[in-house]
Amino acid sequence: xxxxxxxxxxxxxxxxxxxxxxxxxxxxxxxxxxxxxxxxxxxxxxxxxxxxxxxxxxxxxxxxxxxxxxxxxxxxxxxxxxxxxxxxxxxxxxxxxxxxxxxxxxxxxxxxxxxxxxxxxxxxxxxxxxxxxxxxxxxxxxxxxxxxxxxxxxxxxxxxxxxxxxxxxxxxxxxxxxxxxxxxxxxxxxxxxxxxxxxxxxxxxxxxxxxxxxxxxxx
Amino acid sequence: xxxxxxxxxxxxxxxxxxxxxxxxxxxxxxxxxxxxxxxxxxxxxxxxxxxxxxxxxxxxxxxxxxxxxxxxxxxxxxxxxxxxxxxxxxxxxxxxxxxxxxxxxxxxxxxxxxxxxxxxxxxxxxxxxxxxxxxxxxxxxxxxxxxxxxxxxxxxxxxxxxxxxxxxxxxxxxxxxxxxxxxxxxxxxxxxxxxxxxxxxxxxxxxxxxxxxxxxxxxxxxxxxxxxxxxxxxxxxxxxxxxxxxxxxxxxxxxxxxxxxxxxx
Numbered sequence: 512x513x514x515x516x517x518x519x520x521x522x523x524x525x526x527x528x529x530x531x532x533x534x535x536x537x538x539x540x541x542x543x544x545x546x547x548x549x550x551x552x553x554x555x556x557x558x559x560x561x562x563x564x565x566x567x568x569x570x571x572x573x574x575x576x577x578x579x580x581x582x583x584x585x586x587x588x589x590x591x592x593x594x595x596x597x598x599x600x601x602x603x604x605x606x607x608x609x610x611x612x613x614x615x616x617x618x619x620x621x622x623x624x625x626x627x628x629x630x631x632x633x634x635x636x637x638x639x640x641x642x643x644x645x646x647x648x649x650x651x652x653x654x655x656x657x658x659x660x661x662x663x664x665x666x667x668x669x670x671x672x673x674x675x676x677x678x679x680x681x682x683x684x685x686x687x688x689x690x691x692x693x694x695x696x697x698x699x700x701x702x703x704x705x706x707x708x709x710x711x712x713x714x715x716x717x718x719x720x721x722x723x724x725x726x727x728x729x730x
Numbered sequence: 731x732x733x734x735x736x737x738x739x740x741x742x743x744x745x746x747x748x749x750x751x752x753x754x755x756x757x758x759x760x761x762x763x764x765x766x767x768x769x770x771x772x773x774x775x776x777x778x779x780x781x782x783x784x785x786x787x788x789x790x791x792x793x794x795x796x797x798x799x800x801x802x803x804x805x806x807x808x809x810x811x812x813x814x815x816x817x818x819x820x821x822x823x824x825x826x827x828x829x830x831x832x833x834x835x836x837x838x839x840x841x842x843x844x845x846x847x848x849x850x851x852x853x854x855x856x857x858x859x860x861x862x863x864x865x866x867x868x869x870x871x872x873x874x875x876x877x878x879x880x881x882x883x884x885x886x887x888x889x890x891x892x893x894x895x896x897x898x899x900x901x902x903x904x905x906x907x908x909x910x911x912x913x914x915x916x917x918x919x920x921x922x923x924x925x926x927x928x929x930x931x932x933x934x935x936x937x938x939x940x941x942x943x944x945x946x947x948x949x950x951x952x953x954x955x956x957x958x959x960x961x962x963x964x965x966x967x968x969x970x971x972x973x974x975x976x977x978x979x980x981x982x983x984x985x986x987x988x989x990x991x992x993x994x995x
Contacts, residue, residue, distance in 0.1 A: 633783055634820035634879075638834035638886055639810040648833060652824050 516700050523691050523701075530687030531708060533601070537683065538670040540605045545612025545669065546662070552613060553620025553654070554646055567617075574614040580675050582607045587679040604676035608669055615665045616658075623658035624650055656727060663720035667713040684708060732795065734759040734921055735780065735890065740789035742775060749775050751945040753789070759889070760919045764932040764953075767942035768968060773925045776942070777892045780923070781814045794889075810838065813883030817895040819875040821867040827854075827878055828863040834886050846885070853881045857911050873904025880911055891915060893924040897931075909935075929972040933957050941965045 520527075556567055574582070586607055591597040598606065627650060635649040677686045688701045695701075733756035742750035749772045757763055765773040778784040779791065782798075782805035791798045793808060821830050828850060835846035854860050857877040867875055876896055883891060893912060897905040909931050916922055916935050926932055932939060932953065939956040941949040941964075948962045960966045 628818075628820070630816055630818055630820035631822065633814075634816065634822070636783065636805075637781055637809055637814040637816075638882065639806045639838040640834070641806055644837055648837065649822055653822075656824075 516697065519691075519695060519697055519700065520704060523687075526687050526691065527684060527704070530682060530684035533676075533681060534670075534673055534683040534685075535712075537601065537604050537608065537676055537681070538673045541608035541612050541669050541673065542666050544605070544609035545616045545665070548609065548613030549616025549618075549662070550620050550651070550655075552617030553624050553658075554651070556617070556621040557624045557650075558642070571614050571618065574611050579607060579611050579672055580678065582611065583675060583679050600676065600680040603679060604673065604681055608673060608676075611672075612665060612669045615668070616662050619658045619661045619665065620654065623654040626657060627653055660720040660724035660727075663716050663723075667716050670713055670716075671709065733757055733792075734761075734794055735923075736790070736792040737776075738790040738792070740779070740791055741787045742772075742779060742784065743787045748787075749945050750779070750786075753947055755940060755947060755950070757890075757921060757923065759921055762916045762922045762924070762935055762937045763940055764924045764926060764936035764938075765940045765942060766926075766929075766932060766968070771942045772945040773942050774894050777814070777894050777923060777925055780890075781809060781812055781892060783814075806838070810834075810886050811888050812890045812892060813886055813888035814892045815876070815879050815883055815894065815896050817898050819867075819872070819879040819899075821875055821879055821882070823867050826864050826866055827859070827870075830867070830878060831882050831885050834882070839886065850881070850885055853884050854878075856914075857881055858907075871904060872900045873907045876900065876904075876908045877911055880908070884915075890921040890923065893922065893926070895925050895927065897926065897928060929957075929969075941968070943968075 552567060555563055577585075583604065586598065587600060587603045590603075631649055631653065632645065635645040640649065674683065674685045676683055677689075685705060688705050692698045692701050735755075735757040737753045737755040740750060740753040740755075741748060753776065755763075755776075765776065767773050775784055779786050780793075780798075782803075786799055789799070793812070797803075798808060821827075822833070825833070828847075831850040831854070832843075832846055835841045835849070836843060851860065851863070854863055857880065859874060859877055859881075862870060862874060862878070867878070870878065880891075880896075896912070897908050900908065905928065909928065912922070912924065913931075913935050922935075924932070924935070934953075936953045938950055939953050940947055941956065941960070941962070943964050949956060949960065949965050951961065956965070957969065960969055
C-alpha cells in the first residue's frame with residue numbers, strides 16, 4: 512500500500528505540478544495586484560477627499576459583504592450576459608481575487624497610514640513637500656513597515672481562497688487532485704498531499720509575519 | 731519699513747467655535763515676537779495658520795506683501811520661507827539625522843547635494859551635534875532631537891521661523907540647549923515667532939510680547955513693560971501664576987551664566 516501510494520504520487524506528480532502552477536500563478540498575480548491596489552487605496556483614503564472616500568467605501572463594502580464565490584460567478588457568468596465580455600476563467604479568478612485582496616490590503620494600508628503620528632504629515636508639509644513626496648519619502652516607508660505582518664496574512668488567505676477558482680472551471684491543484692481521486696479512489700493520500708502543499712506555502716508566510724511583527728514591535 | 735508679516739482682522743473657526751478673533755499683528759523683518767497666553771487661547775493656531783497647516787476663515791494675512799489667503803497661494807513655496815518647529819519634534823524616524831536634514835533641500839528645493847551637505851554640516855556643528863549626523867532619531871535625547879528639528883527647518887534657508895512650544899515636551903535639563911539655539915537665531919537677526927511657556931526666556935529674547943486670551947490679542951508690548959506693568963487684568967492674572975519669573979536674570983545683564991553659554995558662532 513505504502514509503496515503503491517508513493518508510486519501513485521510519483522506518477523501523478525507532473526499533473527499535480529501543472530495544477531499547482533495554476534494555483535500559484537493565480538495566487539501570486541492576485542497578491543501582486545492586491546498589494547499595489549491596496550497601497551493605492553490606502554493613500555487615496557487618507558487624502559480626505561469626500562467624494563473619493565464615498566466611492567472607495569462602496570467598493571470596500573461590496574467586497575466585504577459579498578462572498579468571493581458569488582463575485583466569481585457574477586463575473587464569470589454575468590460579464591458575457593450583460594456586457595458581452597467573456598473572461599477566461601483563469602483571468603476571472605485573478606480579477607476577483609485581486610479586487611477582493613486589494614480591499615483587504617487597502618484597509619490594512621489605510622489603518623497603517625492613519626496610525627502614523629499626525630505630526631509626521633505636518634513636519635513633511637512644513638518643509639514644503641508636495642503630496643507625492645510626502646507619501647513617497649515620509650508616510651509610506653513608515654506605513655509599509657507597520658502593514659507588512661497583517662498584509663502577509665491577507666496573502667495566505669488569497670492563496671487559500673484561490674481554490675474557489677475550481678468552481679468556474681480553473682484546473683488548479685485541487686481540481687487535478689479530484690481528477691486523480693476519481694480515477695484511483697485514493698482520496699486520503701491525495702488530499703493529504705494537497706494539505707501538505709498548502710501548508711508548506713502558507714505556513715512559512717505566517718511564520719515570517721510573526722517574526723517580523725515581533726522584531727518590529729521591539730525596535 | 732513695511733511689515734514682513736501682517737495679520738489684519740484675521741478670523742479662524744474650528745466648526746462653530748471661533749478660535750481666532752479679529753487678529754491684528756504686524757511683524758517686521760528681524761523682529762522676535764513671543765506669544766504668551768493661557769492654554770487654548772489660540773496662540774498655536776495662529777502660528778499654524780502662518781504655515782498653512784490650518785486654513786483661515788476670513789480677514790487678511792500678508793507675507794512679504796503677498797496675500798496668503800488667496801486661493802492661488804502656493805503654500806509649498808511659502809513654507810520654504812517660513813520654517814516651523816513643533817512641540818514633539820516630528821523628526822522622520824526611518825531616516826538618519828542627515829537624511830532628515832537633506833530631504834527638503836534636495837527634494838523640494840532641488841539644490842546641489844554637495845552644497846546642501848555643507849550647509850547641513852555647518853548647522854549641525856553650530857548646534858553641537860556634528861557627531862550625530864548618522865544617528866537615527868530614536869537614538870537621540872529629546873533636546874538633541876529638537877535641535878535637529880530646528881536645523882531641519884534652517885536648512886531650507888527660511889526668512890521666518892515659527893516655534894510652537896518647542897520646549898514643552900522636554901526634560902528641564904534639556905530645555906536650555908534648545909533655547910540657546912533659538913536665542914542664537916534671534917541674535918543673528920532672524921525673524922522669529924515663538925509660542926512658549928518659558929517666561930524668563932520670553933523676557934530675555936523677545937522684542938515684543940503678544941499676549942492672547944480666548945482668541946484675541948489683548949496686549950502687545952516690549953517685554954520689560956509687559957512683565958513689570960501689564961496693561962490688562964487678564965495679563966496680570968496670567969503673570970501672577972508665573973511670578974517667580976521676576977527672580978530670573980535677563981540676557982541684557984552680562985553677568986548671567988546663560989549669556990556666556992549662549993554664544994554661538
